[in-house]
Amino acid sequence: GDFSFSFIVPKDISYKNGFGKISFYANDSANDALGYNDTILVGGTAINPIYDDEGPDISLYINTLDFRDGGVTNESPTLIAYVSDSSGINTVGNGIGHDITAVLDGNSAEAIVLNEFYESDLDSYQNGKVTYYFNDLTEGFHTLTFKVWDVMNNSSEQDISFEVVKSSDFVVENVFNYPNPFSESTNFYFDHNQAEEELSVSLEIYDIMGRTVRKFEQTLYPDGYRSGPIVWDGKTVGGAILPPGIYPYKVIIKLTDGSMVQKSNKLVIVR
Template identity: 50%
Template sequence: VSPTVYDKAKVEKTLGQDPTSFEVNYEVQKNIIYKGKSTVSNGDFEYSFIVPKDISLAYGYGKLSHYANNDIHDAMGFDTSIIIGGINTNALSDSDGPQIEIYLNENSFVNGGITNSTPTLIANVFDSSGINTVGSGIGHDITVIIDNDNSAPIVLNDFYTADLDTYQSGEIRYHFPSLDAGPHQLTFKIWDVNNNSSEVTIDFVVQNDLDVSLDRVYNYPNPFTTSTEFIFEHNQACNEMDVQVQVFTVSGKLVKSIHTNVYTNGYRVNGIYWDGKDDFGDQLAKGVYVYKLKATTIDGRSAEKIEKLVLLK
């Protein structure tokens, strides 16, 4: 079941911008105190959370909204008789902001990596007191800012969902509209229910996928003794690619060729394994080698990069 708990309704006004119209008061109940997921067992479920300090302290009627499904049936219901308000003067002291792990498109994304022009922000967050999504405290929204444009923050309160059976951790997913090609910087900020904040900044590069592009081509570990893995980033998400790694001596002699076919769910390929042996199965001598990594799409487009590795054994 997916419960959503709303703060009290607020009175707002229409804009009254049309010459023939006038301002009209209306009520709206949209500030979310808690949004999560709970396990249902034999028809019963329960959940708990800490109410944010940013709620309106006046007492009034909040709202519980529940939605459930079991892949066969849907169920929903609500309750508007719950009283919300006041403050707990004996609440536990908390001065630490939330912990943040942030990615673009996939959890293997690394700072400075490649994305498409419409990446998906993935933020995994944790706080012992819970995350503030109310949106009624000035400056206490979950926000993301692109390229230091503080005049246009994107508010993500409604995109947060707590993890199953806990109020302490959750995830934000947000799909960006089209971004210009080139380097960008993203700053993500989030608050806990006690109004402590945390912020993290990452860099990324938007590349179109018309031409194949490779970046961050390396092997790990490097130097190595017994085995290593080749890793690279690209701009061909959800495409099938033929990957070739050729290892050469510094004098230019080809000693090892590796071919593999990969289907890319994201923008990073991990784990092309090499045991440090040549094409005949013999252990190569220790020293410096050069390798060329080439990636080719099924329609023949390709890109390649040349790097160095060191074999210690």
């Protein structure tokens, strides 16, 4: 058969004329075919080149896609970065400083080059994912700056922060509900550093007089460092609709070894 395709030549090439190579592969239910052509002359600049002055889009996470900036993790977090660009992602880094990089705590002298950790989406040169595993990070707050380039030499950066807590210490942070305020229903979440550990969770919601209006007890088996949602419809256990107002709530989380953390917050019901 006859085939045709188009592609974008990156700016990071040698502008001297030379021969490039195109490899081919085809198959049907019975046969495979392959070959190449190394007589394709490459060089110079297009008469009407594509105009692109915007860097790639970045979505940055730690461990899981529900990570919230400033959340907690253990000593070995996973960086997850989804990137996309209409012209394509530069994964070769031929130009000086055009690598995909991560800089931890502003230490640019030890930037981590992530080119080999990029995996493009199936049949796409415009979208992909970077996954990188850290090991033995020190306790405390860390910041990470992620940088990526497209093939037109435009770059983008995004920052994310997180707190490393020893997995031997049970820590719970960022207890919150969303939406807040709410009228119909809300979802409760919390961050912790005990992924894949059984958690016994007790959630108690009070009125401003301190009377319990609803209580939940659940056993969770988190695969990441954020647990939830625990969904509440704003009603008592008997189904009565609660009036508008401020409602404090308390979350108690226990591990199987008896370790326990208690956190409190407030929510607002609007009608």
